[in-house]
Structure formats: structure tokens, C-alpha cells
Amino acid sequence: MTLKTISPTQARKLADAGAILIDVREPREYARERISGSLSHPLSRMRQGNPDTQGAKKAVFLCASGARTNPKNPALAACVDCDAYVMEGGIIAWKRAGLPVEREERKPMSVLRQALLVAGALATAGYLLGTFVNPAWHLLSLLVGCGLLFSGTTNFCPMAFFVSLLPWNRNKPKLPGATGIGQFG
Structure with a gap:
């Protein structure tokens, strides 16, 4: 239907x-x-x-x-x-x-947004370390890029999964209108 x-x-x-x-x-x-x-x-x-x-x-x-x-x-x-x-x-x-x-800006940032921030930080770190320390660090940026391609094609983000396991994402916010069903993260 x-x-x-x-x-x-x-x-x-x-x-x-x-x-x-x-x-x-x-x-x-x-x-x-x-x-x-x-x-x-x-x-x-x-x-x-x-x-x-x-x-x-x-x-x-x-x-x-x-x-x-x-x-x-x-x-x-x-x-x-x-x-x-x-x-x-x-x-x-x-x-x-x-x-x-x-x-409510003070509510927790979404897990996906946290994962994107981590991906951006890792890609930037890989570029900077590869440029100024050792070119092998460029592989970190490549790995993050491949992870983003994987996430985009499969609609599954392993980094978001791991970020959801972090302690601050385990607190379940009380939501207006919530159904009482288990929370993600």
C-alpha cells in the first residue's frame, strides 16, 4: 500500500x-x-x-x-x-x-551529527599529519572517506554505531510525546 x-x-x-x-x-x-x-x-x-x-x-x-x-x-x-x-x-x-x-538547543546532539564531527576531525587530522609529519598519515583520511562512501551506499554508519555506545549517548532523554519505546544510543 x-x-x-x-x-x-x-x-x-x-x-x-x-x-x-x-x-x-x-x-x-x-x-x-x-x-x-x-x-x-x-x-x-x-x-x-x-x-x-x-x-x-x-x-x-x-x-x-x-x-x-x-x-x-x-x-x-x-x-x-x-x-x-x-x-x-x-x-x-x-x-x-x-x-x-x-x-531545545541544550538537548544532546544527534548521534549522526556526532559521527560526522568525528569523521571530519579524523580526515582533517589525517591530512595535517600526512602533510607535516609522515605521508603515511594520509591513509587515515582515505579510510574515513571510504567509511563515508560505505555509509552512504549501505545506509549503515559504523562510526555512528560506535559513537552511540559512548557514555554520554547512553542517557535516555525524557521526551515530550515519547511513546516509551527504547531509545537509540
């Missing part, structure tokens, strides 16, 4: 009429920025239980950019017992449409 794709303004109208917005991003992403009143139900945890649609007759799925909420994803349609839609462009498009979001 293919879900109908709607614009952020259409999603806002549905939400104002009683539809539930279901944010499928990871908990740390949701904690930092979210649409007011949206429900956190990470896509990575869909198999562990269905979101509580709170009796809504319509549900709208959203993520950061629309990449995770594929309208052809059978897991999305199967996890709700009401009419379901996918919001085109995710929370990025929502903000571009001038619609409000709640932000």
Missing part, C-alpha cells in the same frame, strides 16, 4: 483538524527540535510496537527531510489503524513553509 504524500501546509491543516503527527526520527533528533504536539515514534523501533494514535482518524508521518518516510514503506501504513499520510520534505520543509517548531 502506498501512502498519500501531502505538503507541510496540508499536514498543518490536518493536525489542526485533529490528525496526529507521528515523528519517526530518533529520540535525540526529536528532543532538539520537533513540531509541537507531534508524537515521537522512531522508525528504528516500529517493530516493537505501534504508536498510540489517541483515537485520531488520520495520522501524518514525518522525519527530518522526507528520506525516512517513504510513502511505499508498508511498516508505516501497517502501524496505524486510521488513514495515514506522509509529509513531503519532513521538518525541514515544515520550517521552510514558515510553520513553527519547538527547539
